[in-house]
Amino acid sequence: MADLKEYVSGVARAAKKASVSLRALSAERKNRAILAMASSIDQGRKDIREANARDVTRGREAGLSEAFLDRLTLTDKRIEDMMASLREIASFEDPVGEVIGVRRPSGFVLEKVRTPIGVIAMIYESRPNVTVDAAALCLKSGNAVILRGGSEAVESSASLVHAIRQGLAAAGVDGQAVQYIERTEHEAIDHLVTQSGLVDLVIPRGGESLIRRVVQQATIPVLKHYKGVCHLYVDDSADLDMAAEVVTNSKVQRPGTCNALEKLLVHKAVAEKFLPMVREKMPNVELRGDEKARAILPGIAAAKEDDWYAEYLDLILTVKVVADLEEAAAHIEKYGSSHTDGILSRDAASIERFVGMVDSAVVTVNASTRLSDGGVFGLGAEIGISTDKLHARGPMGLKELTTYKWILRGNGDLRK
């Protein structure tokens, strides 16, 4: 496998080299390149769809699930969406160069200035639009990117990267700024995440086992979330009609996403009234419950210990009756994923206690967990969500793809 290792580190060296010129690129030049990417995807549409059709055929022969094949397939509508996303990214403000702090400690001036991180490796699974979004977001934030998509989408990705590089060339930007790992061996990922000194950050997106493998191997920083086991706690002071709307929206508006509701905790004083409301509003959702919930809703399945940890990504909801807010917070601490958890309450003191105790990336108050999203937050396009504590928490947009440097401007200042 020596040649695979050599191939990956060659790609990383090329990205690192390109990253030096990207630091100084003007906003205008970057935007021109991103718009040119959209044009070359438009012009290359026929090739892209043909390459994608070959991926889909191969995937069908390999027996991939229909849901998987659906995510893989590039329709004309999805190609239009990619182009629209590129135009939107071009319209965002350039984060690089922003002065995010000024200090005057004694004599000299100290500026904290936003700068690109350098080289970012994106590891993801089947959806081809991630290739385009990640390339554009990294370019916009002044970073070189190394893309490693799923092997099932390899021809689609290659044709998209070809179009992306045509766009870069049209704007006079170094095509090496966007790299794609064409080798499909899983070991390529292990080599990629150990390129200390060349790659500055790894963002893995996909199933939990992929992400755990990346974290285990990596010697460079990783930003990630393993899963989203989102909770809502319905306090005894909640507006129950509002709570039923919010719970329903959180669960069913798009159940396959990481910010969809998975667990419902209900204060014992309102459980008898509220749980039947939930069942009535979501007849197509399978409820599982603890003993107290089952006493109120006879016929629902008993929740097993594993259910409390599970991210179903499906129309299933596990329900627990709790004695008070403290029991709810302790349950979230133990079983939660620190992604998005919220309270429904009309009592200001309860709200503040919950917000103080629950240590999740996003804590919602009287609002749907589905609002926990970079686009909704107004961060610009979302590159991912972090349940880590370092660098970025929750939805990550363009600014989260930057770091800063300190510029100390003196006039012969010395250390005394």
Next chain:
Amino acid sequence: MADLKEYVSGVARAAKKASVSLRALSAERKNRAILAMASSIDQGRKDIREANARDVTRGREAGLSEAFLDRLTLTDKRIEDMMASLREIASFEDPVGEVIGVRRPSGFVLEKVRTPIGVIAMIYESRPNVTVDAAALCLKSGNAVILRGGSEAVESSASLVHAIRQGLAAAGVDGQAVQYIERTEHEAIDHLVTQSGLVDLVIPRGGESLIRRVVQQATIPVLKHYKGVCHLYVDDSADLDMAAEVVTNSKVQRPGTCNALEKLLVHKAVAEKFLPMVREKMPNVELRGDEKARAILPGIAAAKEDDWYAEYLDLILTVKVVADLEEAAAHIEKYGSSHTDGILSRDAASIERFVGMVDSAVVTVNASTRLSDGGVFGLGAEIGISTDKLHARGPMGLKELTTYKWILRGNGDLRK
């Protein structure tokens, strides 16, 4: 070694448990605990000095160097300094709870609030004051801490931790908030840095080999700098008298520190005038040079390739004559450590070009590299310096020991 692994994860679990109550601790309570630490160190002074004397005797018998024994020794003055440092940390503003951003994307209010990171592991070498500073800075920022000091200081550290916990108890703070790894086997570090889910951040301080081992083993985020190979570039437009003062201060004010100057790059148009000025101002500094520098200063040693990468931490300076600013920036990119690098120039365009090209944590303009320091920057006490790109760059103070969470306050808001 199963028992060592079990011991370390027991310590990590205790810290994690304590971290939950630390999140909600008031600033007043935390400050009371930090001041109580100072009192109990004062009262325990006799025991602390006796424990330290045993460490020093054992170290002398083991043949440790005088410089090492000096760093290890606790004099009355150094104990006073520790207490003064604690009082200063108590006087800083509490970073936790600060609202660092408010957005109103559509209907609801989104607050970004500073929160503790959780559990921080500090791995360091011989200086006992790090034990006290790290415990206080982590407590002040609402974090539980796991300390792992050098085995040579084990008795000193144990007696200091005893005093620290007395201080915590006096203020009614959970003593488990400050943990100390008493087992001196090196493998304890390997176990500590793989406690994913219990430990949130590792900060190693010490020699490059210790830090490389931590990075290699860790499955949790690490903030660090390997070394400081600081450069100054003297532009052809520099005020040469000022430049000679700044270069001298950067090199000799305290040569054993990571922000001391190690490499000097001089524009060819001023090298003939400037290099003799440098030699005259720093007669006790050994100069090593490239061919052009040696042509101007005959008799200085020839710099070898290794010299350009070396952090001497001593009165040695390597000197290179460069054709222009671009050559200087390329040299720093290749050989530098991304810690602190600067320019001396009177030309505004040159300064901005240099600042744009050089990607170091701190870039100085007409100022000593020795000013690159958390205390000088006004960040409060310094817990370390990061040459990483993620989370924190350059000097790290109290705020760098925090993260944030998003609080989304709605009124029944749903995802459309």
